Amino acid sequence: MTPFGRLSLNQATVNPLTVAEAVDLCARHEIPAIGLWREPVARAGLAAAAAVVRSAGLRVSSLCRGGFFTHADPAARQAAIAGNKAAIAEAAALGAPVLVLVSGGLVPGSKDIVLARRMIADAIGEIVPVAQAHGVRLGIEALHPVFAADRCVITRLGEALDLAETFPVDAVGVVVDTYHVWWDAALPADIARAGDRIVSYQVCDWTLPLPADTLLGRGHVGDGHIDFPPITAAVTAAGYAGDIEVEIFNQDIWSAPATTTAATIRDRFPQVF
């Protein structure tokens, strides 16, 4: 198939759209897969969202997202685990093979990054049996270290992989997101080591300057500084042949017409290879 056969629109890229609108956008722009988010799925209703995706013939590449396991209050930790178990069931209902995990930042009120990491490992251990029961793989995502304090203390692919490898391969893998890991000198070796632990490959570009809200600083492929082809080649050599999600958090892109965004995504997608 052409490269476009592997293209997936992560719903966050068209944040203002409903599930039905995003599905329709994919159909009109010949994008064969979609990465869904829990919040718009909940607004649509889980069964309705699953039905609209299925009837359009789209693959669901992933569900975003679980995680946020780091809490000072034991009740809050238990609530997070319960929420992640629910997310796994939702992923199964949607036909998503992967639940992406953004694991959480430092525990509120604590600077102990080792404690945060241990809390994450413990929580993943608790949800693994549920993931296995549903046939959904958990994808540990390393986030860029700029988010270490407040969103995810797991900051490198190698670290995500070390954690994933403590669990069965059918249950836990890693997400490779170019935006978060492009700067890492160990990236080629870590991707090679990841092998069949790679459960998702996401792309967007590192653009400067960062906006006031650091979370929204991502760009279309080609607008920034990331050299995509070597990363894609490494991911492919590691054995990953699944969907490639374009996931961009950017207020300007959210404000643009969705058809423009979809056209740009298709236009730029060959630059990933």
Add this chain to the structure above:
Amino acid sequence: MTPFGRLSLNQATVNPLTVAEAVDLCARHEIPAIGLWREPVARAGLAAAAAVVRSAGLRVSSLCRGGFFTHADPAARQAAIAGNKAAIAEAAALGAPVLVLVSGGLVPGSKDIVLARRMIADAIGEIVPVAQAHGVRLGIEALHPVFAADRCVITRLGEALDLAETFPVDAVGVVVDTYHVWWDAALPADIARAGDRIVSYQVCDWTLPLPADTLLGRGHVGDGHIDFPPITAAVTAAGYAGDIEVEIFNQDIWSAPATTTAATIRDRFPQVF
């Protein structure tokens, strides 16, 4: 000696001050060492700056900074190397044992991070003999990955160390700056491995949100999210017993009275241990 015997004021923390003013501030606040910067030294005159520091009885913990080796134009690369050789001579004249290197971001017009890293390694190789001739050690500083594209492609202590280890230990070491490396799960192991390659230990805190100019987002020790004592303990266990520089880039701190800044630095310094 008390912890304050190891305290050094990096001149960038009091950016608006002249060398003479910064030296006077150290003397008045019983700060026994100073990290100098090339630009204010040049404004003061090299000999005059060296004299004012010496007559105040201050140690010079480092000179900032060399580096910025990544250029598309060969003439610009040669100019950078010549500038670094001059910086080494200045460090020697000032009695600074270390020249801190911020190695440079991606080569302008290129996304090839491997090329940028190779260019840096080649350039350091060219200046090593000059460093050895002057008895000045080069300190390769890993910068936070948020600066990878535009300031420094060397983003982890382990990467800086891998590069340093290709050169003689008397000529090339690494800088441990808490702001840049606190998030790295491999940090304790990399510090232990660094051993006598550690030529400088710099501290400031990671605060959120980041300001519009990402470079200026650093905070006083204790104002942010970094857990200093384990890092300091690791650096000490690795054998580093030298000065600890407080280096903070922050417009609010630059706008505050320098005496307030110096008092806060002393007040917070015990939290480093």
